[in-house]
Amino acid sequence: MRDLGTRVGMRAQSLYAYFPSKYAICDAMFDESNRELLRRLTEVEPTLNPVERLHQLARLFLDFCVEDPERYQLLFQRALPRFEPSPESYSAAMDVLDTASTALRACGIGDARALDVWTAVIGGIAAQQNANEPGGDRWVRLTDEITDMFLAHFRRAKDAKNMGQK
Amino acid sequence: MRDLGTRVGMRAQSLYAYFPSKYAICDAMFDESNRELLRRLTEVEPTLNPVERLHQLARLFLDFCVEDPERYQLLFQRALPRFEPSPESYSAAMDVLDTASTALRACGIGDARALDVWTAVIGGIAAQQNANEPGGDRWVRLTDEITDMFLAHFRRAKDAKNMGQK
DNA sequence: GTCTATAAGATGATAGAC
């Protein structure tokens, strides 16, 4: 609270004129960050071909994750003990997930299991980067290759399925 | 310190008879946990075929990560502010990484870049599981599929390279 | 080898002056 107050040019106590508690501030930051991430993701040209769109979404997501590791922890690591986002700010997080889900479906990948693999591999890039080399790009620069690996795997699975049906 | 003391049947202050500081305790836990993980990984039958061995290593690693999320945070998320492992206990962490590196080489995958992809995708499973469904298996059960996806991608890359050489 | 007592500093939060 003291650090945050200083950052916005106040004493810690004055923050209570705007928020009723520390967790209310966390929740506001959680909400605002997810909205900012969503805003960036929705800026991606919708007319792009689906595969290029997925690549670009992945890159934007990872840029967002590594440009502020503390924000990344708040949003994706459940790092603050006893903090749970409110239903309203949680829904902003679900909107971000929906963006991924929709982009995958546009690539012909509608499987819920595939979406979990996607969040694991993309989230893994951010986790490794921020934990082992914050500020660097050793893992982030693998994003395009990992996206291609993912696409090859799940588009093959889909083709195999379609062939079985025909 | 109070919680830890209680867990081992002591007052917090008595812990200072065994360790000079809180960070010394963190370092000892970091070191011991990595050794335990390494012990489990080295128990995998060395005569197994390399691909089955890689699958088993991945499963053991992820079981270890999800059975104790707080230990996972200490080892892989750099979650404790200002804690840095000592050189000695850091080397135990490197031994764990070497296990993965060696297992990949046995699969014909010797690329440093591939090792980084491996840590990202496997670490991503643990990160998603512990952050979003601690104690569950929604992501952990994808381990075999993700391992196969990884193998297919990097063995193909290798085959393509060999064909070019011949 | 563990305890009580205690220190010095941080934390989240409230009351009330200006």
Place this chain on the structure above:
DNA sequence: GTCTATCATCTTATAGAC
């Protein structure tokens, strides 16, 4: 709307009794 003053509580850590 921000401040000073203050609170109760928690934290890591030390000193010294038994």
